[in-house]
Amino acid sequence: MNDDIAIRVEGVYKDFALPHEKNLTLKSTFLQKIRGGNKTIEKQHALNNISFDVKKGEFFGIVGRNGSGKSTLLKILAQIYKPTKGTVAVNGRLVPFIELGVGFNPELTGRDNVYLSASLMGFSKKEIDGMYNDIVDFAELENFMDQKLKNYSSGMQVRLAFSIATRVDTDILLIDEVLAVGDADFQRKCFDYFKQLKKNKKTVVFVSHDMNAIKEYCDRAVLIEASEIKKIGETTKVSELYTKLFSTEQVASSKTNSDGGWGNMKASIVRINTFVDKSGINIRQTIKVATDITDIIVGFRVRDAAGKEVLGTNTKHESVETGTKVLGQQFEVSWTLPNILSDGTYIVDTALLESDQVTVVEWLDESGTFRVQKDRHLPYAVDLDYKVVIK
């Protein structure tokens, strides 16, 4: 292997055995042997013929949608999973951050957890002694180190874990996207850390389903889809393909109401269409009436991926009357709203109310979803065309 290459992946395949009924007991294993054969075992191909090189000092991105196989690839690079076929050669010391606070035990004190977690990252007791004060200072937890971890707030735990993680001085880092969760302040800290890694010319492999994060940091990237490499190369090229492949597919969603919501069902939601185009975000609600009804109120609300309500309205608020509908009649309510939302996935809930504004005719959560694609990611609900002038 050349000296300027940090990781070389050659012809890696990974299959998982997916038994329909897992052989967890001896009895079922024996019974299966007797019945003859392993026909119930199905192979799931998680990765097919993956080959690429990561150069030293490179910030390399692995991007793909959920279930594409990118997490499996990350675990193979970290040597947690063994490839079914093919090889992974690593040149230098590698530390994976698949999760923050690996090895944390809630029953131990903050101090003990620092030693435990840091030792999992390969630090000796002496080394941890030397950096212990820095870790505590950076996490701003001086007064809490003798308390048990279970008494920490989740924010404090993340701060402590992150503070340990940033101490790792290694040749190669594998960073999973789960690192970039948390509040906006923490995300900023994370990205500052990434920038510092980039400045120090560390080799970093960064895995994400968020093309924007990849675009911001990575020099090169590989796009994984359906267990295979779709594209590898400069981040801008990979990003172009990513947008081409998935943006059209993801902006439109059409959902037929099969499960049904709750309410007195004097009318029901038949279908919700949501899509994003040049005119903005479009929501089309198709409703079928089960009995004669006058001025039914049709509304929706939009939630972000975390479930936080972002916006919503209904025909009553908008002073629109739906008029009298008779049994069996079907009608459509079509909404268009300016695309002011931030980059991300959103959920549409639909509600039908009687004209008294109280009685629920049908309430259907998660009646549709849509994806807003912006070329930047803001950690806020709305992303407007801001005018800014420096004088």
Added chain:
Amino acid sequence: MSSKIQQITARYRYSVILLRELVISDFKLRYQNSVLGYFWSLLRPFSLFVILYLVFVKILKAGGDIPHFGVYLLIGIVVWNYFSEVTNNSVLSIVGKGDLLRKVNFPRYIIVVAGSFSALINLFFNFIVIGVFMVIAKTQVSSAIILLPLLVVELFVFSLAIGFLLSALYVRYRDMVFIWEVLMQGAFFATPIMYAFSLVSGRSPVMAKIMISNPIAQLMQDMRYALVTPRSETIGSTFGSALGYIIPALIVLVTAVLAGLYFRSRAPYFAEEV
């Protein structure tokens, strides 16, 4: 070539660091929230001795012609407790650390070895208590006491070997925990723990030979011989020759090799199978 050696030493250094931390945190967790804390490590074998002494020596008068029967029993139960602690903890150890296995690539055997070292710390405290009672009861210590470290090594290796086997088997076969429970119950009575070995050897020499071929029984009797009274029978006296030691030695060796090989072949798949 030199990078290969570097890699191996780095891996070894990592194992030692990790082993140390896992044993320490295990020890800390064990006596958490208890008022007497680490003192329990001494108090447990001490109270066990008092109970054994009262029940078997004073009330049942079960010792027969064996002098210092209380200490004799204590050695048996301490050895057995170590063996049962290591093996029972090992069965669940790999699956119990599944979360960690899926996130970090560390030598998998460390988990089992760490559990074994935690039990070894306990064994150490137990031997301190045994030592105290040996002094109080003025037992007949023989010169064979210099072989005590060897017997502890045998106990350590055998328990660990079974631990490796069980922990790896349990990942695939969840019956293992119940099977082992039953086996241990049987083995408890098939080993001269709570009764004198002479009870068996006096009746059936064949049974006695089978029984003492079990490495746990063999080393238990040797410890009693060295620490309590030279009247304890050993595998040497049962077979009439020191060659008898070959059987338990072979059992330990074969178990250790097979268990090690099996564990090593399964270890790369623990992360996806647990």
